[in-house]
Amino acid sequence: MIAVAALGLLASCENTIRYEYDRNDGQITVLSQMYTSETEHTVFLSMSYPDRVDSLPGATVVCWVNGEKFVAEEQPVPMEEYYDPGFYYETRSDQVVLRRRHQLFTEYCFSAQLRPGDEVRVEASKGSLKAWAEVTVPQPATLVRVDTSRVVRTHSYADIDGTDTYEAAYMEMAVTVRDIPGEDNYFVLSGSHLTEGEFRRFDESGAVDSTAYYRSEDRELDYWTFHDTILEDGYSAGEASSLLDELLATNQMHCFSDKEFRDGEAVVRPYFDADYFTWRDYNYYWICPGTHEGDLHSTFTLYLRTISRDFYNYLRALNNMETYGYDVTPIIEPTSLPNNVTGGFGLVSVGADQSLTFDLGSRHIVHDPSQSLYY
């Protein structure tokens, strides 16, 4: 009985430690991921407090590129979209709060061509608060060669009942990367798929009544690595051949370093879903409904982005935070986010791109006029 009582006392006691903070201690957060392959750049501003994040409208954002000044314009908050990806759930104790991204960020955009070697400074200010970051655009590594082949790979997964397998088709890309000699370098390998086209509606006489333009771009496409140690960059392969693999992080941000091929060349192999390279025989009626016909054209672009060390560490930190088991403390070591903003928080980066675009051809689409409009 004594032992039972004693063991009962082992039930933990939870109480509070005095912890003081200033609820109004706000700091500007500046976030921007720019690339040399783009001319339109966005700076995301928000206000960071000990217990919340708010957007920051009405700020002044100025960018200097080699001393040339560009003023970024605040973007208006968009209207509701039929598919609004802006929702996310923010969990606080037992309270579930729906937040929109526009309550967290205010976007400021400017146009400029960035080139390797450029000195870029981003300044944000509002009232007495001022934050800035200075970065140098890195020299790009060389995308020497890309060979492709369509392959079928077998996946295995494991759960408490055992293991099973399934097959899937992929486009394997053998990407030869040449490192920049004499320094530590960091990269992101990513792919994007673009489909765009023009759809036409005809009147009774057969003349074009109206034209609709369609554009859909999927960026930062996910891909498998199948134990490519360079692309995995120390993370798990992602195949749940072990029950514990499900808890381990995969390299979702697709960043890696030149640790294993310093000053030389390496061939890395991402495996993209083969569907990106295939025109499927399904009804495209949902694209520009209400039109009669159209032409779609698709491309796939592979990007080799040379990034800064700060941005590389930032991506790895984000990757760690998004791991399935990240919330399981105390067996996850908390991650500290890199910060290159002075007077505030955040990360400003410019990546130097090398890219290769695959033309996936065109397709003529004919709509069935009997199909009703569908949203």
Place this chain on the structure above:
Amino acid sequence: MKGKICKMLCMTGLLTVLWAPLMTAQHKVTLSGHISDASSGETLIGAGLVEGQSRTGAVTNDYGYYTLTIPAGEYDFQYSYVGYQDQVLHLDLRRDTVINVALKAGEMLSGAKVVAQKDAGIQSTYLGAVDIPLVQIQNTPVLFGEADVLKVLQMMPGVQGGNEGFTGLYVRGGGPDENLILLDGVPIYNVDHMLGLFSVFQPEAVKKVTLYKGSFPARYGGRVSSIVDIRTNDGNMKETHGSLGIGLISDKAHLEGPIIKDKLAYSLSARGMHTVFYGPIIRHFLDGDYGNYYFYDLNGKLTWRLSDKDRFYLGAYHGRDRLVYNSEDEGSYNWDPTDKDTKRSWSSRTDIGVFWGNTVASLRWNHVFSSRLFANTTVAYNMYNMVMGAGESETEIEKGIKSVSRYHLDYHSGIRDWSAKMDFDYSPSPQHLIKFGTEYIYHTFIPERMSAVDREIEAEKIQIDTTFHFTDPKKIYYGHDLSIYAEDDFSIGEHLTVNPGVHLSMFNTEGRTYWSLQPRVSAKYTTDGHITLKAGYARMAQYVHLLSSSQISLPVDLWVPITKDIRPVTSDQYSAGIYYDGLKGWEFSLEGYWKAMNNILEYKDGTLMLGTSDGWEKRVEMGRGTSRGVELLIQKTAGKTTGWLAYTLAKSDRHFPDGSINNGLPFPYKYDRRHALDISIDHKFNERWNINAVWSFATGGTTTVPVREISVLRPDSQTGDWTYLPTAQYVDHRNNFRIPPSHRLNLGVNYHKKKRHGESVWNLSVYNVYNQMNPNFVFMDYGSDYDENGNYTGTSLKMNKITILPILPSLSYTFNF
């Protein structure tokens, strides 16, 4: 003529003056033998003998053997040991002589009395070497009244526990896997029960505990922060004695005695939780679910004194933690209620078990080659393993056809060592004590092995019989660990003693060989005014690591070896100290140290710290650690009131420059506690009553908490995919929050009563008398704020702590016979 005679006389006189000492000096004799307890025959480690006039002396080694080489002549030798009556022998030594001395117990139960010993304490040349007398361990009140070796070590300066109330040892800024804990010379890998609440060492089986944390003797290697050398009882050679004890958590028994008097003796100890015994009984009366947890320890030793020159020891230890859960169910139903032929009966059973622990066996042979050369040879087997099993079986019977399906998952990890070593003690003169030797360990590491068996049988025909391997069953690491050492403890004049040594080790694994030359040196200068000055340097290397889930000891913590990519951990420690023992019954010591560690391992940021070995090298990073501090120890060693005060001022930090931890910036170590104070007092009122009190205070270690909310940007965020993580809790750097200080008072009272056939001891102790809610875990919590109408108004931050060990009284009874 006169001149010639005078010259001859002078020459003769000169030669006599010169030659006589040489003649005398060359004729040296060696006095050797064993010093033991008169009542039990137990050898005494560190017992001393001193020659009355020259103050030349020697101490017994780990096997109770001493040797002293001196010029032939008549001497008075005083033999002494803590808690024993001194014995003076007048000897006329003309040739090598063997004298075995048996000392009678004197003030054995009076408390701590540090004796002059060469391996530890003020008299030792080593810095940071402390002997923990057994009586201190038995009388110091700790958790649930269970005397605990490691908990008492935590009260020494420079030694901290990790989590409040748990047994982890953090010595001078090092981690728990950086301590070499030896049981009769064999390393123990898992030293905890019950997730670290208790250690595996039974005080009843322990004879001596020595802690080295500063300058390390050359004979030790393999860890970088400390050596804990635990020696067990050999067994009473004269009479059978024992004890039985029952406490709040566990029961224990100890029995030792002669098989052949003065020749062959045994010592047996056992300890187990109550649930070892009544768990199965309760199960018998339970239907359905059953769960149980218990731990037990078994120690055994056989000592055979073949002759004065040869002694053999056969020792074994086996300890386990076991957690089991079973569930059974059965039933029947008609799947078509209208048709009785569709009746189906079924039964199911679920079994889950987790077992972990050590098994150690060793055979030792002491041989006296000559009066000046003593050797110990040890061969040992050492295994730690952890097994988790989960199984489910279902049986169905329908229309007389029986179907059985069974699924069983096994997870296993472990480490197994075969070792052999030889140690020599050579004493060519009173000024020199040379130790040298060699050791070889063959390691087998099985960091992780997981498999499952799926079997289905229908109508006695096997339908499925498959074994799945979730990890590579061939993934085993092997390591060859070879070392040699030599050291000499020698005196220069009356005041200066120097101990230089070297430890050379080699570790071979995965086709790669690592060498490490580890110099060790310490020096002691004793003034006439009872002041002693010491200084020392030691280099250490470590070839194994513990992948730990941090704050508590979990069975899934894995021991892994260095690999071709993960280099050995090394440390360089400089220490210096000043000591005073001029006040009778008191000892004062003040030591300072600076320690640098290289290639220490830490999990990278955001890494899941479950001890999976799959690609573990890629989830850790190698870096540097620095630790420095000052330690004060004041001991009262004689009288009715004894005890000590230990204070430590220390700082410890880490740095992983590659950037994967804390962005490459230095940060404080998790257990960087600036101040630690331990006060232990034991007072003996009379033969029946004694009380003890321990008050411990320590400023808090560090933990990592978010300091604000911050928005984050994923690379794909700009396309509108905001389903993941637009905000995050911002951590500015690792270990950025200092946990509040912790303190507690433990009290204990012992009541001894002589019985007809022995002595009974009642112990009442209270852990954490004033119920201080010391934090075990600290975490940030986001609370919701509401207005008076119940509307949500926002969030607020709270820092919560979890206290596991509040005030805990305990009562135990022991009968010694």
